[in-house]
Amino acid sequence: MQKTKPEGRIEPYQHAAAGWGALKQVAINLVREKVSGGNYKTLLKQNQPDGFDCPGCAWPDREHASTFEFCENGVKAVAAEATSKRVRPDFFAAHTVAELLTQSDYELEQHGRLTDPVVYDSASDKYLPIAWDDAFALIARHLKALPDPNQATFYVSGRTGNEAAFLLQLFVRMYGTNNFPDCSNMCHEPTSRGLPGTVGIGKGTVTLEDFEHADTLLIFGQNPATNHPRMLGELRDCAKRGATIVSINPLRERGLERFTSPSHPMEMLTNSSTSISSMFVQPKLSGDFALIKAVAKRLVERDDAALAAGEASLLDREFIATHTTGYEAFEQDLRAQDWDQLLAESGVPRDQIEALAEVYIRGQKVICTWGMGLTQHKGAVATIQMLSNLMMMRGNIGRLGAGLCPVRGHSNVQGDRTMGIEEKPAKAFLDRMQKVFDFEPPRAHGYDTVESIQAMLDGKIKVFFGMGGNFAMATPDTPLTFDALRACDLTVQVATKLNRSHLVHGKDALILPTLGRTEIDLQQGVPQGVTVEDSMSMVHLSYGMNTPASDNLLSETAITARMAHATLGSGKVDWLAYAADYASIRDSIEKVFDDFHDFNARVAKPGGFHLRVASREREWRTASGKAQFLLRAVDTDTPIHRARAKYGERLMTLMTARSHDQYNTTIYGMDDRYRGVFGLRRVVFINKEDLQMLGLRNGQWVDMVSVWDDDVERRADRFLLVEYDIPRGCLGSYFPETNGLIPLHSTADGAGTPTSKSIPVLLQLSDYQSSAE
Numbered sequence: 001m002q003k004t005k006p007e008g009r010i011e012p013y014q015h016a017a018a019g020w021g022a023l024k025q026v027a028i029n030l031v032r033e034k035v036s037g038g039n040y041k042t043l044l045k046q047n048q049p050d051g052f053d054c055p056g057c058a059w060p061d062r063e064h065a066s067t068f069e070f071c072e073n074g075v076k077a078v079a080a081e082a083t084s085k086r087v088r089p090d091f092f093a094a095h096t097v098a099e100l101l102t103q104s105d106y107e108l109e110q111h112g113r114l115t116d117p118v119v120y121d122s123a124s125d126k127y128l129p130i131a132w133d134d135a136f137a138l139i140a141r142h143l144k145a146l147p148d149p150n151q152a153t154f155y156v157s158g159r160t161g162n163e164a165a166f167l168l169q170l171f172v173r174m175y176g177t178n179n180f181p182d183c184s185n186m187c188h189e190p191t192s193r194g195l196p197g198t199v200g201i202g203k204g205t206v207t208l209e210d211f212e213h214a215d216t217l218l219i220f221g222q223n224p225a226t227n228h229p230r231m232l233g234e235l236r237d238c239a240k241r242g243a244t245i246v247s248i249n250p251l252r253e254r255g256l257e258r259f260t261s262p263s264h265p266m267e268m269l270t271n272s273s274t275s276i277s278s279m280f281v282q283p284k285l286s287g288d289f290a291l292i293k294a295v296a297k298r299l300v301e302r303d304d305a306a307l308a309a310g311e312a313s314l315l316d317r318e319f320i321a322t323h324t325t326g327y328e329a330f331e332q333d334l335r336a337q338d339w340d341q342l343l344a345e346s347g348v349p350r351d352q353i354e355a356l357a358e359v360y361i362r363g364q365k366v367i368c369t370w371g372m373g374l375t376q377h378k379g380a381v382a383t384i385q386m387l388s389n390l391m392m393m394r395g396n397i398g399r400l401g402a403g404l405c406p407v408r409g410h411s412n413v414q415g416d417r418t419m420g421i422e423e424k425p426a427k428a429f430l431d432r433m434q435k436v437f438d439f440e441p442p443r444a445h446g447y448d449t450v451e452s453i454q455a456m457l458d459g460k461i462k463v464f465f466g467m468g469g470n471f472a473m474a475t476p477d478t479p480l481t482f483d484a485l486r487a488c489d490l491t492v493q494v495a496t497k498l499n500r501s502h503l504v505h506g507k508d509a510l511i512l513p514t515l516g517r518t519e520i521d522l523q524q525g526v527p528q529g530v531t532v533e534d535s536m537s538m539v540h541l542s543y544g545m546n547t548p549a550s551d552n553l554l555s556e557t558a559i560t561a562r563m564a565h566a567t568l569g570s571g572k573v574d575w576l577a578y579a580a581d582y583a584s585i586r587d588s589i590e591k592v593f594d595d596f597h598d599f600n601a602r603v604a605k606p607g608g609f610h611l612r613v614a615s616r617e618r619e620w621r622t623a624s625g626k627a628q629f630l631l632r633a634v635d636t637d638t639p640i641h642r643a644r645a646k647y648g649e650r651l652m653t654l655m656t657a658r659s660h661d662q663y664n665t666t667i668y669g670m671d672d673r674y675r676g677v678f679g680l681r682r683v684v685f686i687n688k689e690d691l692q693m694l695g696l697r698n699g700q701w702v703d704m705v706s707v708w709d710d711d712v713e714r715r716a717d718r719f720l721l722v723e724y725d726i727p728r729g730c731l732g733s734y735f736p737e738t739n740g741l742i743p744l745h746s747t748a749d750g751a752g753t754p755t756s757k758s759i760p761v762l763l764q765l766s767d768y769q770s771s772a773e
Helices: 019-032 037-045 072-082 089-094 097-101 105-109 132-145 162-175 189-198 208-213 229-240 265-270 288-308 317-323 327-336 339-346 350-362 380-393 413-418 427-437 449-457 478-486 556-568 575-580 582-592 599-603 639-650 688-694
Strands: 118-121 126-129 152-156 216-220 244-248 258-260 279-281 366-370 403-406 463-467 490-495 508-513 530-533 538-542 652-657 683-686 701-706 714-723 730-734 759-765
Touching: 072 229, 089 126, 118 132, 132 463, 132 490, 132 508, 132 556, 152 162, 152 449, 162 413, 162 427, 162 463, 162 530, 162 556, 162 575, 162 582, 189 380, 189 403, 208 229, 216 229, 216 350, 229 244, 244 350, 279 350, 288 327, 288 339, 288 350, 288 380, 317 380, 339 350, 366 380, 380 403, 413 530, 427 582, 449 478, 538 599, 556 575, 575 582, 582 599, 639 759, 683 688, 688 714
Parallel strands: 152 463, 216 244, 216 366, 244 279, 366 403, 463 490, 490 508, 652 730, 683 714
Antiparallel strands: 118 126, 118 508, 530 538, 652 759, 683 730, 701 714, 701 759
C-alpha cells in the first residue's frame, strides 16, 4: 500500500550545539505558543534571585546567580506554561474522546492550557464541566467504597513540588496504602537502589563546586544538549580550564562535541565554539557494565606493573583500608575475569578500554556522571554498583572535585522521593510519620509503576490518581497500559495541558487543571512558594510570576488538601489549613526530616540550602558501616542473549531516546536538529554495515517487532531508516512512539525500571513506502 510521503527531511547537523540555532528555536516556541510580551519577559527571571525555579530539568543552579543562564529547554517549558492558547469547556463540547484520540501527541500539546475541571460522560463520549467540590466528592466516594485501600494507586510526576508531594504521601498513608508509583521507577530507580548497597545512600556525592575542581569527567549515557542544556555551561568551563572530558555513549551526540554558549557574547558574535569531549567511547547497548568492569580490571593490571617497577600504587590504598570493605574479594574477581568476555559484551576494542583506563588513572579528581543510558537496562543496578567500585578504587568519592553524579530528569524527581513518594518506605521514616501525626501508617510495600499496571490488569487496583505526567505514554507496553487504565473504575489526572492519558481513562474520569510553577499561587490573598530539590540535593524556594491561565485553577497542594479533606475529613489533620499556608507544611516537613531543620528560614535565602549527603562526607550508612565493594558477574543469559542465539545477527537491540524538541513525553515540535532530523519522529537510527547486512537501504521504511518469550506480538510500524554513527547491532528511536515494544515485565533486576535502552527487536521491510518509490 502506498501513502503520501510525510513532510520532513534528514539533514546532518554540522554546527555546534546551542548558539544561534538555540536562539532561533526560542523565537519559534514563543510564536508557536502565542506567548504575550508580559509573559515572555518572565523568561529573564528564570532561576534568578527574585524569580522562579525552572519547571524543566533537575540540573542545579549556582545559588540562583544574578547572571542570566540561557537554556533552550527551560524556555520551551516556560513557554508551554505561558501560552495564550486555552482548552476551555467549549473545546471538550466540540470534541469526543474518540476524536481526540486520533490526534498526535504534538497536536494534543498544542491546544494549550486547561482551564476548568471536567468529568467524563460516557453517553456523549465527552468531558463535561464539573464544580471542584463535586470533583472531590466523586474521588472521595470511589476511595471510600473500596474494600481495601490497596485497590487505589497514586502516581506522582517529577514536576510536583515538595509541599504537594509531602501532603499527598501523608494523605495516602493515612488513607492506608503505600502504592506510590512515580517517575523515579521509570528512570533513576537503579541509582536509588544501587548506591545504598555501595555508599549507603541513593544520591549523588557532588555539588557544582566540585565541577570547579575536577580534572577529569566521565559522562556515561547522557545527552546534555537535549536533556540538561545548562550542564553544558559547566562542561564548557571545565574544558576551558583544561579538564579531560570523556563521553561514553552508544550515540556520538553533538552537544558533547562542540558547544556555543548563548550566555557568552564573544562566542555568539564570532560564531566560535568550545570543544567539550576529547574522547568518545561507544559501547554497544547494555555494554556499560562490561566496559566499566574492564576498566577496573585494567587498573589492577596497571597497578601490578607500577608496583613491580617500584613505583607508587595506582590505587588509593589508604582510602580502601580506612573506608571500605570487600576489596580483596573484588580484586580476585577482577583477576579471574576473562578479557574476551569483557570485550565481547562491551563492544569496545581493547585499545580503547586501555586508553579510557589511562584517562582515569591520570585523573586526580574524577567525577562520573550518568543518565538513563545506564539505568534503563536489565543489569542497571549492577552497573551502578560497578561504577561505584571503580570510583572507590582510587578514592574518588567524598573529596573535593570528585564523586558520583547521577543526573536526574524532571525538576523535582529527587525531591519527591525525599518527601516520601516511595512504594518501599524505610521503617525509620514510617516511625517518624507515626510519631508526628499520631497514626499507624501501612507497613507493607506498595506497587511501583510496572506492578501498578499489572495490578490494574488483574483487577486489584480500581482507582488511579495521577499527579502530573502522562502515565499512559511514559510507561512500557503501551497497549497493555491502555487496557490497564481502562479497567479502572476511576482515573484522575492532574495536569496543566491535555495529553493522551486524559483520553485513556476509567469508567469514571476526571481531568483537574492545576497551576504551573511560573504562575502566581495566591492562597487567601497571600502568594505561596513551593520548594524543589535538584540533582545535587540543593533545595530552592520558587514563587510564580505570571497571572494564572484561568481563575478556576487550583495548585497541586490545594488539590491534594481538598481531596484529603473530602475523603478523610479534618479531624486529625487540618488539610485546608495546610492549603492556606504552605509554610505550615514546611514546618511539618522539618518535624519528620531532621535534615530540614529551620526549613522556612533556610530556604528563604537566595539559592536555598544543601541537604547533607552522608557519603559526600565519607560517612557510610551501610550494614558494615563502610563503603562496600560488591562482586557482580557479567550476565550472559539475558533476553537479548537468548534472542540473538535464536535469530543470529538479524537480532537488533533498540534504545529509546528523546528528540531535541521534547521533554519526557511532552512533544514541543517535530525536529531533532542535533541528530539531523526535521519534521519527523518515526525514524530509526542504524549502523551503515547493519543496513548492508540486512539487505536494507538508508531511507527505506521498516516495521519493528520486539522479541520476547511470552509470544505476544509487539509492533511499531512505519519507521524511516536513518544511517547513523551507532554501534553494530544497535538501533535508536524516539519514545513514546516505541514504548509499545517494551514488554511490561522487562525490567531492571532489583529496581523494576523498564528496559527502555535494551529492547531486542527484528526489522521488517514495511508495506508503507514513500510516493517517490
